[in-house]
Each structure stands twice: as C-alpha cells, then as structure tokens.
Amino acid sequence: MNGPMRRMASLVFLGFGLLLGALTWFQVLGANGYRSDPRNVRTAINISGKERGLIVTSDGSVLARSNPDPDDPQAYLRSYPEGPTFSHVVGYTSRLVGEAGLESAYRNELRSRRDLTISDVIAALFGRDLRPENVLVTIDAELQRAAAAALEGSRGAVVAIEPSTGAILAYVSSPSYDPNAFLGETAVANRQAVLDDPAEPIRDRAGAELYPPGSTFKVVVAAAAVETGLAGPETAFDDPVIYELPGSTATIGNANGGPCGDGVTVTLQAALVRSCNTVFAELAVRVGAGAIGQTASSFGFERSIEFPWSLAESTFPESDLTDDAAALAQSGIGERNVRVTPLQMAMVAAAVANDGEVAQPYIVSQVFDADGNAEEVAEPRVIGRPMSPATAVVLTEMMERVVTSGTGQQASITGVRVAGKTGTALPEPGQPDVWFIGFAPVEAPQIAIAVMLEDGGPLGESGSGGSVAAPIAGSLMERYLVRGDS
Amino acid sequence: MTRDLQPTLLVGAAALAAFGVSLVNFAAQGTVDAQVGLTFGTVLVAFGGVFVATRRFAPEAVPHLLPPVAVIAGFGFVEIFRLNPFRAGLQRWWLLIGAALAAVVLAWIARNGLPSLRRYRNTQLLVAVGLLLMPLLPSEGSLPIRGLEVNGSRLWIEIDLYITQLNFQPGEVAKLLFVVFLASYLADRQPALKGAHRRIGRLTLPEPRQLGPLLLVWLGSLGILISQRDLGASLLLFLVFVAMLYVATGEGGYLVGGGMLIAIGGVASWQMFDHVQRRVSAWLDPFGAFEDAGYQVAQGIFGMGTGSLAGSGPGLGQPELIPNAITDFIFAAVGEEFGFAGTVAVLGCYALAIATGFGIALRSRDRFNKLLAFGLTFVFAIQTFLIIGGVLRVVPLTGIALPFMSYGGSALVGNFMLVALLLAVSHEEATR
Numbered sequence: 001m002n003g004p005m006r007r008m009a010s011l012v013f014l015g016f017g018l019l020l021g022a023l024t025w026f027q028v029l030g031a032n033g034y035r036s037d038p039r040n041v042r043t044a045i046n047i048s049g050k051e052r053g054l055i056v057t058s059d060g061s062v063l064a065r066s067n068p069d070p071d072d073p074q075a076y077l078r079s080y081p082e083g084p085t086f087s088h089v090v091g092y093t094s095r096l097v098g099e100a101g102l103e104s105a106y107r108n109e110l111r112s113r114r115d116l117t118i119s120d121v122i123a124a125l126f127g128r129d130l131r132p133e134n135v136l137v138t139i140d141a142e143l144q145r146a147a148a149a150a151l152e153g154s155r156g157a158v159v160a161i162e163p164s165t166g167a168i169l170a171y172v173s174s175p176s177y178d179p180n181a182f183l184g185e186t187a188v189a190n191r192q193a194v195l196d197d198p199a200e201p202i203r204d205r206a207g208a209e210l211y212p213p214g215s216t217f218k219v220v221v222a223a224a225a226v227e228t229g230l231a232g233p234e235t236a237f238d239d240p241v242i243y244e245l246p247g248s249t250a251t252i253g254n255a256n257g258g259p260c261g262d263g264v265t266v267t268l269q270a271a272l273v274r275s276c277n278t279v280f281a282e283l284a285v286r287v288g289a290g291a292i293g294q295t296a297s298s299f300g301f302e303r304s305i306e307f308p309w310s311l312a313e314s315t316f317p318e319s320d321l322t323d324d325a326a327a328l329a330q331s332g333i334g335e336r337n338v339r340v341t342p343l344q345m346a347m348v349a350a351a352v353a354n355d356g357e358v359a360q361p362y363i364v365s366q367v368f369d370a371d372g373n374a375e376e377v378a379e380p381r382v383i384g385r386p387m388s389p390a391t392a393v394v395l396t397e398m399m400e401r402v403v404t405s406g407t408g409q410q411a412s413i414t415g416v417r418v419a420g421k422t423g424t425a426l427p428e429p430g431q432p433d434v435w436f437i438g439f440a441p442v443e444a445p446q447i448a449i450a451v452m453l454e455d456g457g458p459l460g461e462s463g464s465g466g467s468v469a470a471p472i473a474g475s476l477m478e479r480y481l482v483r484g485d486s
Numbered sequence: 487m488t489r490d491l492q493p494t495l496l497v498g499a500a501a502l503a504a505f506g507v508s509l510v511n512f513a514a515q516g517t518v519d520a521q522v523g524l525t526f527g528t529v530l531v532a533f534g535g536v537f538v539a540t541r542r543f544a545p546e547a548v549p550h551l552l553p554p555v556a557v558i559a560g561f562g563f564v565e566i567f568r569l570n571p572f573r574a575g576l577q578r579w580w581l582l583i584g585a586a587l588a589a590v591v592l593a594w595i596a597r598n599g600l601p602s603l604r605r606y607r608n609t610q611l612l613v614a615v616g617l618l619l620m621p622l623l624p625s626e627g628s629l630p631i632r633g634l635e636v637n638g639s640r641l642w643i644e645i646d647l648y649i650t651q652l653n654f655q656p657g658e659v660a661k662l663l664f665v666v667f668l669a670s671y672l673a674d675r676q677p678a679l680k681g682a683h684r685r686i687g688r689l690t691l692p693e694p695r696q697l698g699p700l701l702l703v704w705l706g707s708l709g710i711l712i713s714q715r716d717l718g719a720s721l722l723l724f725l726v727f728v729a730m731l732y733v734a735t736g737e738g739g740y741l742v743g744g745g746m747l748i749a750i751g752g753v754a755s756w757q758m759f760d761h762v763q764r765r766v767s768a769w770l771d772p773f774g775a776f777e778d779a780g781y782q783v784a785q786g787i788f789g790m791g792t793g794s795l796a797g798s799g800p801g802l803g804q805p806e807l808i809p810n811a812i813t814d815f816i817f818a819a820v821g822e823e824f825g826f827a828g829t830v831a832v833l834g835c836y837a838l839a840i841a842t843g844f845g846i847a848l849r850s851r852d853r854f855n856k857l858l859a860f861g862l863t864f865v866f867a868i869q870t871f872l873i874i875g876g877v878l879r880v881v882p883l884t885g886i887a888l889p890f891m892s893y894g895g896s897a898l899v900g901n902f903m904l905v906a907l908l909l910a911v912s913h914e915e916a917t918r
Contacts, residue, residue, distance in 0.1 A: 001734065001736070001853070001857075003846055004736045005856075008732070008860075009844040012840060012844075012867045012868075012871065013840075013841075014869075015835055015880075016833065016840075016871070016873070018880050019833060019878055019880060020830070020833060022875075023833070023878060025822060026791055027790050027791065027794055027825065027826040028795060028818065031791040031795075032793040033785055033791070034788050035788075035792045037773075037788060039773075039784070040788040040791070040792065041775055042803070042807070045793070045804055046804075054601045076514070082821050294822045408666050410487075
C-alpha cells in the first residue's frame with residue numbers, strides 16, 4: 001500500500017506547491033496591483049487620520065496641510081487652505097471617496113511612516129526619518145489665483161508654462177470644487193453633488209479634456225510649412241473669398257466673410273496676422289498630412305505626456321488625413337479631426353518661445369523632508385524639437401504681429417513685447433470655444449500661456465479668441481512679468 | 487527532534503499566541519490587558535493537556551505532530567480575537583473542550599486498543615449517516631434537536647439544553663466515523679477488491695461489481711450536496727473515499743473512475759444549482775463580479791495583497807472588510823495582518839503536520855492502522871487544501887473550516903479527535 005500512498009501524498013504536496021505559488025503571486029509579485037486597486041479601500045482607510053506632508057508653492061502658500069484633530073490627540077485632519085483654486089492640481093485624499101491629483105500621485109512621499117508596520121519599524125531601526133515628506137510645486141500661487149478669478153463664472157482653462165524649463169506656472173480648470181468638502185462624514189453626498197453639477201466641475205479641462213484648437217493650430221501648420229521650406233512669411237498665396245474643399249462641394253470662408261487681403265494675393269504673414277482660413281486650408285493641403293503630423297507629434301500630439309496624473313492625448317490623426325484632402329484642409333484651421341488640451345497648446349506656445357524645443361512639463365519641483373532637505377529635485381529636459389531655432393524666430397515675428405496689429409491686439413501689454421495667436425473653434429453652432437496662446441516678453445520669454453473658454457466665455461455666442469481669451473492672457477502675463485520685475 | 491523538546495515548543499506556541507494578542511491589544515487601546523495571560527494559559531493548558539495525555543496513554547506517539555498544530559491554533563486564535571473578541575472567548579472554551587475530548591480518545595484507546603474501533607463497523611456507518619442527516623430535522627417544533635439553515639447551507643443542528651442552546655455541525659464528527667469505517671471495511675476487503683479487474687485494451691478497469699460501493703458513495707455525496715447545499719463536505723467525503731480505495735487496492739482505475747464521477751457530478755451540479763454557478767463564476771473572475779458573487783474572494787485577495795510581505799501587523803489591517811473573515815476566510819485575514827511571512831509559516835506548519843501524518847501511515851504495518859492514519863491525514867490535508875485553495879483562487883471556493891484556525895467548535899472538536907487518533911496509531915505502531 002505504500003506505493004499508492006506515496007503517490008497520494010505527492011499529489012497533496014503538489015497541491016501545496018500550487019498554494020505557495022498562488023500566495024507568491026497575491027502577496028509578493030502582484031501585491032502592488034491589488035493594493036492600489038481603486039476598489040481596495042484599505043490604503044485610504046490606513047492613511048485617514050494620519051499625519052501627511054505639506055503641499056506648498058515656492059512663495060510659501062500652503063495648498064494642503066495636516067492639523068492635529070482637536071477631538072483626538074492621536075489623529076490629524078487634512079485641510080486644503082486654498083479651497084477650489086488649486087483643486088485640479090492638489091486633488092484630495094479621502095477615506096470615503098478615494099484620492100486624486102498630487103495627493104494621489106505622491107501618496108508614498110506624503111504619508112507618515114509612523115505606521116508600526118514591520119517595514120517602517122525596520123526603517124526606524126536604520127535611523128530613517130519617519131516623518132512625512134513634503135511636496136513643492138512649480139505653480140505661482142498669485143498667478144494661479146488671478147487665473148482662477150479671470151475664469152470665474154465661465155467654463156474653461158488656463159495653463160501657463162515657463163518656456164525654458166517646462167515648469168507649470170498656472171493650471172486652472174473652471175468651474176472648480178472645494179476638496180475640503182470631500183473630507184468629512186458628508187463626503188459621499190458632497191462628491192455626488194459635485195458629480196451631478198451640470199457645469200461638471202470635477203473635469204480637468206486644463207489637461208484631461210479635448211477641444212478643437214481653432215486657429216491656434218495655424219501655429220503648428222505654419223511651423224511645419226516654414227520648417228519644410230514650403231513657405232516663408234513673405235510667400236504669396238492666392239486670396240479667394242472662399243476656399244473650395246478638394247473633392248467636395250463644401251467651402252471654407254474667412255471670419256469676416258470677405259477675402260483675406262486685397263483679393264488678389266496675400267502673404268503667409270498677413271494670413272496669420274488676420275487669421276485667414278482660406279490660406280491655411282490651402283497651405284495644410286500643400287504641406288501635407290505627413291509633415292504636419294510629424295511637427296504635431298514633436299510638439300507632443302499623439303503621445304502620452306508624463307505627468308502626475310493621466311492627461312488626455314491631443315490628436316492629429318495623420319493616417320486618416322493622408323488621403324482626405326478636404327478633411328486635411330479643415331484640420332489645418334484647427335477644426336474637424338484635430339483635438340487638443342489647453343496644456344498641449346501652452347506647450348506649443350512655449351516651444352516657439354524656447355527656440356523650437358519642447359520642455360517636458362512638470363508641476364512638482366521638489367520633494368523635501370521634514371527638515372527642508374531636498375530628496376528629489378525635478379530636472380528639466382527636452383522631449384521634442386518641432387522646429388529649428390531659425391524657424392522659431394520667424395514664427396515669433398509673425399506671432400508678435402498678431403498682437404501688435406492683428407486679431408490678438410487685446411493681449412498687448414504696455415512696455416512688453418508679446419507674441420500670440422487667437423483661435424475661435426465652432427464645434428457646435430453658436431457655442432464657440434475661444435482661445436489665445438502666446439508668450440512674453442518676446443526677447444527673453446519667461447511665460448507661455450494658453451487660455452481657453454467654452455461657449456465664448458462671458459460674451460457667449462459673439463465671443464471670439466481675440467475679444468475674450470486674448471485680454472485674459474494679456475492681463476495674466478502682465479501680472480506675472482510686472483511682479484517678476486519688482 | 488528529541489521528545490524533550492516538545493514541552494518547550496508547546497510553551498513557545500502559547501507564547502506566540504499571547505504575543506499576538508498583546509499586539510492586537512496594543513493596536514486597539516495602546517495598553518495590554520488580561521487577555522494576553524488568558525491566551526497563554528488557554529493554548530498551554532489545551533495542548534499541554536493533550537501532551538500530558540500522550541505521555542500517559544500513548545508515550546511512544548510521534549513528537550512532531552502537536553507543536554505545528556499548536557502554532558496553527560495560536561495564529562487562528564489571534565486573528566479571531568482581533569476580529570471578534572466575543573467569539574474568541576467562545577473559541578477559548580472550544581479549544582479546552584476539544585483538547586479534553588482528545589485526551590478522552592487517547593485514554594479510551596489505551597484501555598481498549600485500536601482494534602476495538604473495528605468492532606461495530608456497520609453501526610459506525612449508520613451513526614455517521616445519521617449525523618449527516620441530522621441537520622435535515624425540522625427547524626421548528628418541539629424536538630430538543632432542530633436543524634438549522636446558515637448562509638443557505640443546512641449543516642447545523644441546534645441542541646436545546648434547557649438552560650442554553652448549543653449549535654453543532656454533526657458532519658465534523660461524521661467524517662471521522664466515516665474514515666474509521668472505511669479503514670476497517672477496506673482492511674478486510676482488500677484482497678477481494680485487489681486484482682478484481684478486467685482489461686480492455688491497455689486500460690485496466692475494476693470489475694463492475696466492485697464499482698458498486700464507488701457509485702453508492704458518489705450518490706451519497708451528491709445527496710449531501712443537494713439536500714444540504716454543501717459543496718465542501720460532499721467533495722471531501724468522495725475524495726477521501728476514492729483515495730482510500732486507491733491506496734487499499736493500488737488500482738489506478740479507481741482514481742480514473744472517481745475522477746470521472748467528480749467531473750460528471752461537477753458539471754451536473756453546475757448546471758442544476760445557482761449556488762454552484764455563482765461559486766464558479768466568482769472563482770473564474772472575482773473582480774468582474776466584485777459587486778456580487780466575487781466580493782468575498784476579491785476582498786480576500788485585496789487584503790492579502792495589501793498585507794504583502796510583512797503584513798499590516800496584527801490589529802492594524804482591515805480584515806473586517808472580508809466577509810466571514812473568522813471562518814472560511816481566516817487565511818486571508820492572517821495574510822493581511824501577518825503578510826507573506828505569516829501565511830508561509832502557517833502553510834509550513836500544515837505541511838509539517840500532514841507530512842507527519844503520512845509518515846505515521848507509511849510506517850504502520852497493520853493494514854487497518856495504515857489505512858486509518860492515511861484516511862485521517864488525507865481528510866486533514868484535503869480540508870486545508872480546499873479552503874486555502876478557495877481563498878487563493880486555486881480551486882472554486884467551498885465552505886470548509888480551516889482545521890484548527892477557523893472559528894467554530896464542532897470543527898475544532900472533530901480535528902482534536904482526529905489528531906488524537908493519529909497519535910494513538912503512531913504509539914501503537916511503535917510498540918508492536
């Protein structure tokens with residue numbers, strides 16, 4: 001009987017081997033995935049009531065802090081002193097409704113290590129600091145507050161970037177919500193109210209929502225045209241009243257209903273300054289989907305940009321447009337198949353300002369310990385070169401004319417040279433998405449900006465990029481630069 | 487291991503449990519209370535008591551069966567105490583009662599000898615069947631013993647003791663009787679069963695006449711599944727039967743036939759019963775059915791994953807999120823709070839106890855003793871595998887108590903008696 005018995009015993013221990021294998025997967029190899037599964041509320045329960053690190057700006061504004069709980073000497077209460085102004089950046093961490101933003105992305109740095117878990121005890125034995133680490137963001141608190149105030153009452157977004165480094169100076173999505181409301185016992189009801197709000201304050205319009213860029217996309221088309229040598233600022237184009245879409249009876253006209261210039265010929269420069277659709281539709285077809293697509297992807301289109309939270313990918317669907325000249329012409333003026341985030345368009349402006357180089361956008365400049373020593377410091381790096389420095393100079397000149405004598409005049413700042421481009425996209429009749437992208441000062445750019453308002457902002461149906469977005473962009477850049485000088 | 491080491495190891499197991507309880511205390515209230523001493527005393531008295539009984543009634547018994555079992559019981563007790571201190575108080579009494587019954591079993595066998603177990607074989611079978619059927623008694627009425635339905639399964643009886651009521655799962659004792667009966671039956675019939683086969687081509691099949699008992703037990707198992715909705719007990723009984731039949735005869739055909747019958751029964755019950763379908767879909771994709779049938783398995787996995795290598799520490803995790811964490815899912819609760827380190831330790835202790843049991847069977851010379859030791863060890867091993875495997879998604883979840891860990895008096899009593907029988911066999915074989 002011992003033979004069969006040994007075989008049965010082997011079978012049993014084979015089964016135990018399977019158990020050990022499964023255990024190794026669930027508790028070792030795959031453990032992180034199960035721990036961070038959004039349906040697993042253990043992490044959120046664990047950190048609630050524990051001390052967490054600060055989230056601060058470089059001017060010392062506190063965006064998130066932990067205060068001792070007056071009712072429980074062992075517990076802490078999280079608070080977000082700036083309320084809705086920074087909510088799409090800071091996010092929240094809540095026992096009841098989960099986590100978002102930097103609170104989620106930097107959960108390991110921000111958490112206290114006084115958890116009594118074995119690994120933390122071992123860390124303590126080796127003399128490691130158990131206090132939570134803190135996060136320093138690149139956001140300019142005053143600019144952020146000004147941008148939030150400028151969008152008050154509208155749906156839209158403002159993103160400002162330091163062109164040479166990619167540091168995010170402002171990241172505003174409007175309307176917003178108060179993350180403090182997600183902390184208490186009423187968190188679930190409060191969050192439901194935010195989700196039910198028809199203005200959709202939970203959405204991150206700055207980086208996670210896609211919009212047609214309208215005429216701001218002409219900067220990308222112009223960059224591709226100049227870079228490939230197909231056109232320069234003085235290249236003359238025919239100046240028809242309407243452009244007939246190839247292979248179609250549909251047409252494209254200009255915003256004023258007439259020709260762009262004298263009705264005979266017009267230069268590329270004049271066409272950009274006056275934002276003529278006819279010329280750019282034709283130019284897009286001439287340059288071709290391949291060249292525009294390549295330039296766009298160097299700017300960051302069709303790529304997932306590394307960021308603390310997931311961004312929407314801006315799209316220029318090159319393969320769909322290669323054999324469809326009509327769609328390519330419409331895409332050339334930022335309609336039809338092109339979709340962008342305000343962050344992406346701020347990166348476009350920043351690249352022109354930065355000699356044609358796209359800097360990796362980043363929002364956390366430093367993680368520092370409780371004594372103020374830097375633990376991790378962000379290193380600026382280049383992630384794309386859509387154009388040569390020479391092309392960037394040409395585009396900068398053209399974009400400066402847009403502000404001095406074209407559609408972007410309301411973005412001008414007394415005593416500061418500003419370059420920019422307006423845009424008015426019409427995904428739905430009567431509901432224009434109005435845009436301004438630009439940078440200043442032209443001779444040594446310190447700030448690049450994208451301003452976008454849904455439904456024409458306060459002006460509604462009659463709003464345009466030049467009348468609504470440009471003045472906001474101008475005043476925000478002025479505020480930033482003037483303070484920077486003093 | 488020398489025999490003198492056993493008391494030290496048992497004191498160590500009691501100290502381990504007490505230390506665990508002190509950590510739970512500390513996590514909950516920042517201080518340590520009398521529960522620590524009570525835990526140390528309970529584990530020490532229970533397992534020390536069984537040890538003293540073996541010294542007296544079975545001095546030649548193997549020394550390395552009790553220590554791993556004591557460690558397992560200690561781990562389980564800490565987790566039950568952490569999740570439900572009231573139930574832990576009851577479990578404390580069940581540990582002592584189970585240990586006392588183990589001592590009684592050892593004493594009875596020392597006086598009457600193991601062969602006396604073979605005497606009333608058919609009565610044993612009848613009693614086993616009767617115990618299995620008891621939960622089907624009407625749950626209302628004037629009888630002092632009533633059937634109970636718990637979580638959709640009918641495994642419990644409620645005994646009216648006039649001063650209080652006692653709930654008990656008679657199946658936990660029935661399966662011991664069933665193993666004793668089978669060992670005795672197969673020991674006698676082995677020559678007849680062996681060699682009674684016919685060849686069809688290269689395949690050796692048992693004589694059709696010999697398949698009778700196989701089919702009978704298969705039908706009985708299905709009967710349990712249908713009447714009591716208990717997948718675990720049904721599968722356990724049939725597996726033990728097939729394994730013992732195979733070991734007694736060495737005929738691989740029984741394994742093949744048994745495997746086929748399990749497949750047929752499995753597919754049929756899957757088609758017929760909602761609760762089996764739910765179990766299977768929760769097994770295949772617990773996260774897809776997270777809001778529904780998969781919730782328990784998914785929460786168990788979340789707990790174990792969050793526990794990871796070192797665990798949250800006793801009292802510092804959230805095992806209360808796992809439904810039935812003190813019974814079917816106690817292994818997941820241990821995984822969450824003691825981590826991979828704790829679960830591997832527990833798995834190692836089970837492996838040690840099971841290997842010891844198989845060792846007793848392999849070294850036994852008497853046919854009955856051999857089959858008895860094998861059957862008991864196999865029952866212990868299969869219960870452990872089925873419920874841990876269910877928690878770890880290796881097999882579909884079946885509601886079976888994890889031996890010596892899960893909360894529950896009946897299972898504890900049954901398993902203490904099982905260990906006592908194994909100790910008695912090892913003593914008897916060593917002194918032949």
